[in-house]
Amino acid sequence: MAMVLEAALIEQLRRQEEDAFTLVYERHKTQIFNYLYRLSGDWELAGDLTHDTFLSAYESLPKLRPDSNIAPWLYRIATNRFRDLLRRRRVINWLPWTDGPASEARLAVTGGEETLSERESVKAALASMKPEYSTCLVLRLAEGFSSEETGAILGISAEAVRMRLSRARVMFKAAYEIAESGEHDDGL
Amino acid sequence: MTMVCDVVALSRYLDGELPPEQYRAVAEHVVACAPCRAELTALREINRLMVDWGSRNVPLPIDAANRTRAEIGRRARFPRLLALSRASSAAVGTAAAALLLMVTMNLAPLYQSISASPPPRVQTRTPELQQITERYQLKHNLESMLIHSPPPVWPVQRRHTSLPD
Numbered sequence: 001m002a003m004v005l006e007a008a009l010i011e012q013l014r015r016q017e018e019d020a021f022t023l024v025y026e027r028h029k030t031q032i033f034n035y036l037y038r039l040s041g042d043w044e045l046a047g048d049l050t051h052d053t054f055l056s057a058y059e060s061l062p063k064l065r066p067d068s069n070i071a072p073w074l075y076r077i078a079t080n081r082f083r084d085l086l087r088r089r090r091v092i093n094w095l096p097w098t099d100g101p102a103s104e105a106r107l108a109v110t111g112g113e114e115t116l117s118e119r120e121s122v123k124a125a126l127a128s129m130k131p132e133y134s135t136c137l138v139l140r141l142a143e144g145f146s147s148e149e150t151g152a153i154l155g156i157s158a159e160a161v162r163m164r165l166s167r168a169r170v171m172f173k174a175a176y177e178i179a180e181s182g183e184h185d186d187g188l
Numbered sequence: 189m190t191m192v193c194d195v196v197a198l199s200r201y202l203d204g205e206l207p208p209e210q211y212r213a214v215a216e217h218v219v220a221c222a223p224c225r226a227e228l229t230a231l232r233e234i235n236r237l238m239v240d241w242g243s244r245n246v247p248l249p250i251d252a253a254n255r256t257r258a259e260i261g262r263r264a265r266f267p268r269l270l271a272l273s274r275a276s277s278a279a280v281g282t283a284a285a286a287l288l289l290m291v292t293m294n295l296a297p298l299y300q301s302i303s304a305s306p307p308p309r310v311q312t313r314t315p316e317l318q319q320i321t322e323r324y325q326l327k328h329n330l331e332s333m334l335i336h337s338p339p340p341v342w343p344v345q346r347r348h349t350s351l352p353d
Contacts (some may be wrong), residue, residue: 016264018260021260021264022257022260025256025257025260029248029253029256030245030246030247030248031245033247033248033252034244034245034246037246038241038242042250043246043249047248047249048252050248050252050256051252051256051259053256054256054260055256055259055260055263058260058263059263085203090197118237118240119240119241119332122237122238122240122241136236138238138241141234141235141238141239142238142239142241142242142243143242144242147203147205155266155298162196162199162200162203163196165203166196166199167201169195169199169231169234170195172234172235173230176234176237179191187254
């Protein structure tokens with residue numbers, strides 16, 4: 001039944017029907033926004049990237065395949081928008097990634113001292129990694145996708161995801177240790 | 189270091205993505221190998237951190253959501269107009285790029301000719317020429333002094349008018 005409804009929804013989406021797309025937006029906007037926050041570590045940026053993601057999705061509706069799954073399709077577009085952003089930042093040598101006071105306040109509300117420090121280190125570690133590794137780590141472990149699903153989102157095989165995840169863990173471990181030691185040094 | 193002492197195998201072991209035989213081999217190895225046990229503990233900690241990182245969902249700010257809804261509505265209502273405006277802006281961009289290219293191509297030979305031309309030659313004066321020049325300069329200076337010198341100032345006689353008493 002769910003499959004039939006999904007197929008019908010995709011048919012409507014392929015015709016660029018506004019109601020169908022609005023339904024998709026309302027269903028997935030929080031999920032995509034939080035995914036982009038987990039990658040970027042910046043609420044405001046995640047909001048802008050979410051906006052870009054859904055507008056890109058709307059523009060590419062006629063090209064949507066009938067057998068597509070909506071959530072992985074949106075994740076793929078969101079990942080591409082995030083990569084594009086990093087590429088642009090590298091080209092024009094923008095400001096380093098920092099969090100605004102709004103995000104600091106929000107984290108302070110949601111977590112205790114220990115968790116706050118831990119999350120700041122996670123954020124710093126992910127921000128220092130190459131996007132092909134950070135996206136793999138976040139999709140597989142934070143978003144809970146399988147290797148096959150992660151591969152479909154990233155456009156690589158499940159076997160490549162397993163290899164990449166293994167390397168991503170090593171990179172994350174080193175980056176997290178650096179971030180943690182930096183925080184402790186600041187505290188002295 | 190054996191074949192099983194390998195972080196890729198440990199990573200797959202942790203994710204349950206090893207065939208049963210390899211899974212058992214890694215499990216036995218980890219019991220006997222302290223560095224691999226420590227590595228496995230570190231990998232488990234990374235999993236915990238990432239699961240925690242993914243555990244909280246915050247709603248998208250209302251103003252951001254409204255902005256996207258409005259834009260989707262606009263695109264749904266005026267698809268042809270938007271497509272036209274995008275096409276026209278692309279056409280303007282292409283025309284500007286072509287113009288820039290044409291100007292650059294036209295200026296290129298001129299620039300090359302300027303940069304290729306030899307530097308101006310510096311004339312050195314011979315002693316005879318130097319003497320003539322100096323003489324001419326002296327004469328010219330004297331003449332200009334005579335011509336441009338201000339006229340002599342003569343004593344001015346003031347005419348006294350007697351005022352009526």
